[in-house]
Amino acid sequence: MCRVAFFSLSAELRTAAMAHNPPAKTLDPRRQELLIKKYKDEGSLVKSGNRFILKFLKIYTEHITLVRGHMAEVLHSIFFLGNINDVKIDPMEFFTDIVGEEIKKKFPEAFEKYDTHLPTRTPFSILLDAVVLIKGNQNQKDVMEYLSALLKELSVPKPKKATHSNYYTLEATVICMCHYERNGLKGLNPNPNFYGGSLSCKGLKERKVMIALSCLEPWTPAVAYAVAFADEGAYIKLPKDVISEAFQRDLKTDSYLEKAPCTNCITIFRGVSFKPCYTGNNKKELWPYGNCAETESLSKLLKADLTLRGQVEVHNKTGIVHLDLETHQIHSKATETLVEELPKGRFVVPSNVFQFFYS
Numbered sequence: 001m002c003r004v005a006f007f008s009l010s011a012e013l014r015t016a017a018m019a020h021n022p023p024a025k026t027l028d029p030r031r032q033e034l035l036i037k038k039y040k041d042e043g044s045l046v047k048s049g050n051r052f053i054l055k056f057l058k059i060y061t062e063h064i065t066l067v068r069g070h071m072a073e074v075l076h077s078i079f080f081l082g083n084i085n086d087v088k089i090d091p092m093e094f095f096t097d098i099v100g101e102e103i104k105k106k107f108p109e110a111f112e113k114y115d116t117h118l119p120t121r122t123p124f125s126i127l128l129d130a131v132v133l134i135k136g137n138q139n140q141k142d143v144m145e146y147l148s149a150l151l152k153e154l155s156v157p158k159p160k161k162a163t164h165s166n167y168y169t170l171e172a173t174v175i176c177m178c179h180y181e182r183n184g185l186k187g188l189n190p191n192p193n194f195y196g197g198s199l200s201c202k203g204l205k206e207r208k209v210m211i212a213l214s215c216l217e218p219w220t221p222a223v224a225y226a227v228a229f230a231d232e233g234a235y236i237k238l239p240k241d242v243i244s245e246a247f248q249r250d251l252k253t254d255s256y257l258e259k260a261p262c263t264n265c266i267t268i269f270r271g272v273s274f275k276p277c278y279t280g281n282n283k284k285e286l287w288p289y290g291n292c293a294e295t296e297s298l299s300k301l302l303k304a305d306l307t308l309r310g311q312v313e314v315h316n317k318t319g320i321v322h323l324d325l326e327t328h329q330i331h332s333k334a335t336e337t338l339v340e341e342l343p344k345g346r347f348v349v350p351s352n353v354f355q356f357f358y359s
């Protein structure tokens with residue numbers, strides 16, 4: 001048994017392993033099967049995390065002037081996911097000792113704050129941001145080709161069958177780009193694209209945590225409100241000149257294929273011109289509101305475009321709402337989720353004010 005996996009085992013399985021007994025001999029077969037499955041999945045996070053970090057380190061080294069703060073953020077985000085994993089993974093478990101010590105010397109903050117500070121985005125979102133900075137936001141094709149090549153090099157284990165859990169590849173299966181189409185604007189890049197990824201973390205708890213912390217930090221209040229109160233009929237209405245295009249990575253060809261929006265997205269982001277357009281039948285989706293790449297992408301667009309932000313209507317089931325009056329509701333709902341889902345003690349400080357990791 002390798003060292004990395006050994007320290008990732010749950011107490012029950014670890015005890016069995018220390019006694020040099022296969023877990024099968026001390027546990028009932030079903031429990032054993034579940035634990036082994038879990039153990040293998042944990043191994044997948046360690047492996048994926050290791051590959052992701054080393055690959056990103058290469059990008060960081062080659063493009064340091066463009067992505068100066070991104071490396072520490074990637075490390076922190078991965079360590080955070082390891083820390084809230086059912087079977088906790090220590091940061092050093094993602095490395096062999098020597099590599100880990102070298103990286104720790106260079107980026108000590110990520111190793112110090114992974115269990116006290118929250119990330120603002122997933123590792124994939126940080127990677128996507130870096131790729132867009134390197135390739136330029138108008139070069140969609142270049143961005144997607146570069147990403148595809150990168151993800152191929154990461155050689156993450158492919159799922160045996162299509163599944164909504166990402167098998168801890170740390171990869172977002174869908175990316176989205178949107179822009180506000182305005183004619184007559186001058187300049188080199190009058191209608192810039194804004195990119196987003198679907199949530200690239202596994203498990204309901206992890207998704208709930210990432211959605212809640214995104215409502216607190218990176219998402220604009222309008223997007224956060226629509227996501228947080230979608231179940232109660234909230235949505236936002238944008239001009240039809242907001243164009244949103246999504247692409248799903250095809251694992252067989254390592255390329256991106258166009259993807260129509262899901263029912264959740266057309267429910268909470270109204271008025272947007274989606275490409276391709278919605279083809280569903282209003283069926284309930286299996287993933288939570290806010291999970292999709294459209295959320296991050298539209299939020300970035302709204303954050304950057306003050307004029308557009310002024311045109312967004314925020315609705316709940318009774319009509320238009322004044323966002324300024326609702327901000328505290330978004331915060332208290334997100335905070336409640338984080339207090340409930342995060343490990344007790346370190347993240348949750350007095351008066352439930354969370355600290356975020358910035359680099």
Ligand SMILES: [Zn+2]
Binds near residue numbers: 261262293294
């Ligand atoms: Zn969607």
